[in-house]
Amino acid sequence: MECSWKTILLLVCASLGIQYTAFRSLSASVTSHCPRTETGKHCHSQRRGNNRWRGLVGDWSAWEAPDRKHILIFATTRSGSSFLGQLFNQHPAIFYLFEPLYHVQQVFVNSSTRMRNVVDRRALLGAHRDLLSNLYDCNLNFLENYMKPAPRDHATTVFFRRGASNALCEPPLCHLNQNSKDPFEHLCAKQCKVLNLTLASQVCQTRSHMAIKTVRIPEIKDLRLLSEDPRLNLKIIHLVRDPRGILASRMGTFTDNFRAWKIWNATGRKPRSVDLSQIATTCNDLFNSVGTGLSKPPWLRGKYMLVRYEELAREPFKKITEIYHFIGLDVDNQVKKWILQNTRGTSGTARNYKYTTTRNSTATAESWRLSLSFQITQTVQHLCNGTLTQLGYQPVHSLRELRNVSNSLVESKTFTPFL
Numbered sequence: 001m002e003c004s005w006k007t008i009l010l011l012v013c014a015s016l017g018i019q020y021t022a023f024r025s026l027s028a029s030v031t032s033h034c035p036r037t038e039t040g041k042h043c044h045s046q047r048r049g050n051n052r053w054r055g056l057v058g059d060w061s062a063w064e065a066p067d068r069k070h071i072l073i074f075a076t077t078r079s080g081s082s083f084l085g086q087l088f089n090q091h092p093a094i095f096y097l098f099e100p101l102y103h104v105q106q107v108f109v110n111s112s113t114r115m116r117n118v119v120d121r122r123a124l125l126g127a128h129r130d131l132l133s134n135l136y137d138c139n140l141n142f143l144e145n146y147m148k149p150a151p152r153d154h155a156t157t158v159f160f161r162r163g164a165s166n167a168l169c170e171p172p173l174c175h176l177n178q179n180s181k182d183p184f185e186h187l188c189a190k191q192c193k194v195l196n197l198t199l200a201s202q203v204c205q206t207r208s209h210m211a212i213k214t215v216r217i218p219e220i221k222d223l224r225l226l227s228e229d230p231r232l233n234l235k236i237i238h239l240v241r242d243p244r245g246i247l248a249s250r251m252g253t254f255t256d257n258f259r260a261w262k263i264w265n266a267t268g269r270k271p272r273s274v275d276l277s278q279i280a281t282t283c284n285d286l287f288n289s290v291g292t293g294l295s296k297p298p299w300l301r302g303k304y305m306l307v308r309y310e311e312l313a314r315e316p317f318k319k320i321t322e323i324y325h326f327i328g329l330d331v332d333n334q335v336k337k338w339i340l341q342n343t344r345g346t347s348g349t350a351r352n353y354k355y356t357t358t359r360n361s362t363a364t365a366e367s368w369r370l371s372l373s374f375q376i377t378q379t380v381q382h383l384c385n386g387t388l389t390q391l392g393y394q395p396v397h398s399l400r401e402l403r404n405v406s407n408s409l410v411e412s413k414t415f416t417p418f419l
């Protein structure tokens with residue numbers, strides 16, 4: 001026992017040594033592939049490799065923020081995040097990932113009951129954070145830890161919603177034959193089977209920026225450690241939506257889980273099995289996150305922007321210009337083209353495809369008002385009154401008011417980014 005401090009010292013040294021070697025080989029491997037960096041653009045990975053070094057020796061003074069942007073779309077299920085995600089997915093300089101934290105959650109949720117009790121919220125958040133951090137570093141192999149079945153030779157067939165990331169469906173990762181009316185994501189899912197995660201990481205390196213969408217982190221404050229990491233140039237786009245719209249959209253999408261709600265909506269009688277806790281939690285998380293964001297803590301300075309989905313849907317060009325401006329990038333023509341193609345038409349080519357983003361976005365943002373009963377609307381207004389007030393969504397007091405969509409319930413309210 002007396003020499004235990006020696007043991008500890010030895011362990012510390014050993015662990016430093018391992019980290020040293022790991023970082024060293026990481027920077028070495030990373031510097032070796034920045035093949036297709038455009039002229040005038042930095043080979044960011046190399047810079048980050050070097051920055052890590054300075055970080056280790058504790059000298060941040062000479063450090064300057066990298067040009068590389070790490071964008072996080074922070075949202076709630078059915079709040080329009082697929083739509084916003086597409087506005088980053090279409091940008092040719094951005095490597096976009098749709099909900100990669102799904103894989104972590106699957107492992108945690110599917111583990112045995114005994115494990116589930118041991119694995120607490122903090123552990124799950126830690127896993128989420130580590131994964132995000134590695135993904136922003138273009139280390140997609142880190143996902144292998146969570147994939148079932150485990151990839152062989154770094155190749156997987158179970159990458160969640162692969163087709164939602166353009167980069168993962170394009171050469172050299174896949175050669176799509178696009179002579180079909182199917183939505184792009186379906187085509188990719190059908191035609192691109194095996195994904196080489198090592199190659200995908202290399203493709204990621206060739207893009208100047210990275211964007212990740214997630215609905216799996218409960219509150220903004222859970223992002224604090226990531227936000228404080230000076231190596232990450234994190235830009236959080238906090239997407240919110242009227243909780244009444246969120247609920248209506250969930251009822252339409254997750255029909256099995258919302259059967260009792262649908263009965264309530266259709267018959268006007270509330271079944272005992274209606275579970276109010278989910279929407280209450282959603283509102284509570286929204287309230288806390290928005291509260292955190294708007295209270296402007298130092299760790300969010302320059303990194304936080306609140307966006308209401310209804311505004312994005314109503315004026316996509318205006319809003320996306322503001323968002324890109326906040327991030328410090330230009331809206332690419334591909335993004336503009338996609339908006340033109342996807343916010344006008346009816347969803348003719350994408351029937352019954354619940355996650356589609358192809359629809360008349362202006363018409364969808366407040367269309368929940370035609371599909372929720374007044375009783376349910378009142379219940380949500382009661383559960384979420386603080387959230388509605390905070391975000392500028394007006395409550396209704398009669399069925400007539402609810403259904404009269406010529407009066408918008410979205411108050412004009414300006415949420416300026418925290419600069």
Ligand SMILES: *[C@@H]1O[C@H](CO)[C@@H](O)[C@H](O)[C@H]1NC(C)=O
Nearest residue numbers: 106107109110146147148149
């Ligand atoms: C988790 O369980 C669900 C349902 O049982 C199954 O569909 C899914 O494939 C499982 N995921 C993993 C990663 O094992």
Ligand SMILES: *[C@@H]1O[C@H](CO)[C@@H](O)[C@H](O)[C@H]1NC(C)=O
Nearest residue numbers: 153154155196197198199202
């Ligand atoms: C995956 O890609 C890497 C990098 O390009 C390559 O070295 C490796 O052979 C590929 N693996 C498979 C199974 O094709």
Ligand SMILES: *[C@@H]1O[C@H](CO)[C@@H](O)[C@H](O)[C@H]1NC(C)=O
Nearest residue numbers: 343344345346360361362363
């Ligand atoms: C989209 O919906 C809005 C609001 O209902 C309507 O004014 C507009 O004409 C629609 N556009 C198309 C192309 O359907």
Ligand SMILES: *[C@@H]1O[C@H](CO)[C@@H](O)[C@H](O)[C@H]1NC(C)=O
Nearest residue numbers: 248251252262265266371372
């Ligand atoms: C609620 O009921 C109305 C008619 O009673 C129906 O039009 C609407 O689609 C229903 N909403 C949902 C989300 O199921």
Ligand SMILES: *[C@@H]1O[C@H](CO)[C@@H](O)[C@H](O)[C@H]1NC(C)=O
Nearest residue numbers: 382383384385386387389390
């Ligand atoms: C919401 O309603 C509850 C109960 O009716 C009330 O105590 C609370 O002050 C309200 N909050 C806001 C922000 O209006």
Ligand SMILES: *[C@@H]1O[C@H](CO)[C@@H](O)[C@H](O)[C@H]1NC(C)=O
Nearest residue numbers: 400401403404405406407408
């Ligand atoms: C809807 O609201 C508008 C504007 O307040 C009003 O002029 C109209 O009469 C209302 N329609 C109905 C059916 O109540």
